[in-house]
Amino acid sequence: MDLNQQTTANISRLSSTFWNVADLIRDIYKRHEYGNVILPMTVIKRFNDVLAPTKEKVLETYENVKNLEVHDAFLRKASGYSFYNVSKFDFDKLLADADHIEQNFRDYLNGFSDNVQDIFNNFRFWQEISVLADHNALYEVIKEFNKPEAYLGADKVTTADMGYVFEDLVRQFSESTNEEAGAHFTSRDIVYLMCDLLVAEDADVLKSNGVVKTVYDQTMGTSQMLTCCEERLQMLDKDAKVKLFGQELNSQTYAIAKADALIRGADANNMQLGDTLSDDKFKGYKFDYCISNPPFGVNYKIEKDAVDKEAKQSDGRFTVGTPRVSDGQMLFDLNGLSKLKEDGRMVIVHNGSSLFTGAAGQGESEIRRYIIENDWLEAIIQLPESVFYNTGITTYLWVMSKNKSELRRGKVQLIDASGMKVSRRKNIGNKRYDLTPEVRDVITKMYGNFKEDEYSSNSLHCESKIFDNDYFGYTRITVESPLKDEDGNIITDKKGKPKADSKKRDYENVPLNEDIHEYFNREVKPYNSDAWIDEKKSVVGYEIPFTRVFYKFVEPESTEDIAKEIKAAEKDIMESLNKLFGEVK
Structure with a gap:
């Protein structure tokens, strides 16, 4: 069986089976604590069932090599995975000795390889074992997870299936804690659209022969964005070798991502725990693709000192500029771009503020300027509202490439897909609409065709417009007016030049494709004949007036x-x- 393909396993049934364990621990834990037991136990049961077919072979190998200084490779080979367990116990044997369940369970967990121990540590599961044992619930929990309907062997449940199970469990855990589910994962319809956009222009290359591609997610959550991207690449070329890399701040979701990597047979060392902004685990790495949904509208006070320090370094990720401390989302643009190969591409989620926040010369504007003047911005796609679990606001997908096709060079495509939504039968958090396969296909084709176009069908509407790069740029000029005395006479300095009246100082944004003097003479001079431009204060800025370019006048x-x-x-x-x-x- 191909471990990466989804089977017909009933994902809802499996996740419900595990979540029903809550009935056993409701008198021990508060509702928001259920996930502290259910999530790690699901991972442990998956390991148990996956390793079952080679259990005896591993134990036999262990007896032969346990005295060798290096025996890890032998045991991995025996297990058939990059992890193993050398304890004599498994779930069946644990249940055969109820009187020593805690001692034996700890022995069983300690029998796992070090890479699995790291997962348990990040789940902080060891203390939960004591809590369960002290309340005589450990045996019953293990028994529940060992029911036939809770079987998680690779012959019945693929890694794709497990990804959905984990996703559903994390969602239920998040909802039970009143925590934003979207803080941990992005709904798959959005992820699939992002993946399709990411590889749209590489489809022909990927269909050729077993290519090797690397994919990086700087805020990976449970890593399902990465695994979805792998799925898409292998749909184009079943022999494609896809290497996944990700970094995550939350220890629990990191533990799930690492467990998933181990079970898939991927290099779990490519899944890293830490703060991407202040503790970059992939410094010096370059990737083919970057895909991520970073936090937006969230301050980066904790990381600010590290960010500011790196911003002062000539080779730092943030030398271009830093945004307001109240919202660090555009720092992830800079990090992602720094990680792309010379022909790499990135798709990243933003809210509307990244389009226009920050005046000329300020951090956000400087980041936009850096992206556009380097000709890396391919497209921005406005999604419908209420398609994410944790927010109902309008969001945007930014598509960036280090090596645009000749057709796209010097251009930016804006796509208004806010009308591409299909109502859900049942809301999940803030998510009221889905991006169906039909919706995703229309958006991806409109992006791929790269022309001004409009689509309307079955209450769905989408529109594409294309602009020169300099359309988004402007020069912010400072308009000065002279200081006057009580009689209305202009006051001059020693050189006879008029002194500026700071109270009357004004600013104008002049499009980059227009001469500032022609603009000044037309728009300012007729109304203020004494005014002049202080050209030393002129600053170039960039903003993306998305709403304005798609505005349609409605006759009252x-x-x-x-x-x-x-x-x-x-x-x-x-x-x-x-x-x-x-x-x-």
């Missing part, structure tokens, strides 16, 4: 129609009053 109702509506409303009100109180004049 005529006064006659409005009057008719008012009269009709008055008539209805009077009829209602007459029914209640009798005839009213």
Whole structure:
């Protein structure tokens, strides 16, 4: 069986089976603590069932090599995975000795290889064993996880299946804690769209022969973005070798990502724990693709000192500029771009503020300028509202490439896909709409065709527009007016030049494709004949006026129609009053 392909295993049934363990521990744990037991136990059971077929071979090998200084490779080979367990116990044997369940369970967990021990440590599971044992619940929990319907062997449940199970469990855990589920994972319809955009222009290359591609997620959560991307690449070329790399701040979701990597047979060392902004685990690495959904609207006070320090380094990731401390999302643009190969591509999620926040010369504007003037911005796609679990706001996908196709050079494509949404039968958190396969196909094709176009069908609407890079740039000029005395005379300095009146200082944003003097003479001079430009203060800025370029004027109702509506409303009100109180004049 191909471990990366999804089977017909009932994902909901499996996740419900595990989450039902909550019934056993409800008197021991508060609802928001259930995941502290259920998530690590699911991982442990997966390891138990996956290793079962080679258990005896591993134990036999261990007896032969346990006295050797280096025996790890022998045991990995015996298990068939990059991890193993040398304890004599498994779930069946644990349940055969109820009187020593805690001691034996600890022995069983200690029998795992070091890379699995790291997962248990990040789950902080050891203390939960004591809590369960002290309340006589450990045996019952293990028994529940060992039921036939809880079987997680690789012959029945693939890694793709497990990804969905983990995702569903994390969602339920998040919802039970009133924590934002989207803080841990992005819904798969969005991830699939991001993956399709990421590889759209490489489809022909990927279909050729067993290529090797690297994919990096700087805020990987449970790593499902990475595994979805691997899935998409291997759909284009089943022989493609895809190496996944990711970094995650939350220790629990990192533990799930690492467990998933081990079971898939991937290099679990490519999954790293730490803060991407202040503790870059992949310094010097270069990747083919970067895909991520970083936090937006979140401050980076904790990382600020490290970010500012690196911003002062000539080879630092953040030398271009740093955004306001209240929202660090654009720092992930800089980190991601620093990690791309010369022909690499990135798709990243942002909210609307990244389009325009920050005046000319400020951090956000400087980051936009850096991206656009290097000709790395391919497209920005506006998604519908309410498609994420944890927010109902409008979001945008930024597609960036270090090596644009000749057709795209010097251009930026904006796609308004806010009308591409299909209502869900049941909301999940803030998610009220899905991006169905039809929706994703339309958006991906519109991006791939790279032309001004419009699509309308079955209540779905999408529109594409294309602009020169300099359309988004402007020069912020400082307009000075002279200082005058009480008689209205202009006050000059020793050189006879007018002194500027700081109270009358004004600013104008002049499009880059227009001469600032021509603009000044047309827009300012007729209304302020004494004004002048202080050219030493001119600064170039960039913003993306997404809403403005897709704005459509709607003709207001005529006064006659409005009057008719008012009269009709008055008539209805009077009829209602007459029914209640009798005839009213």
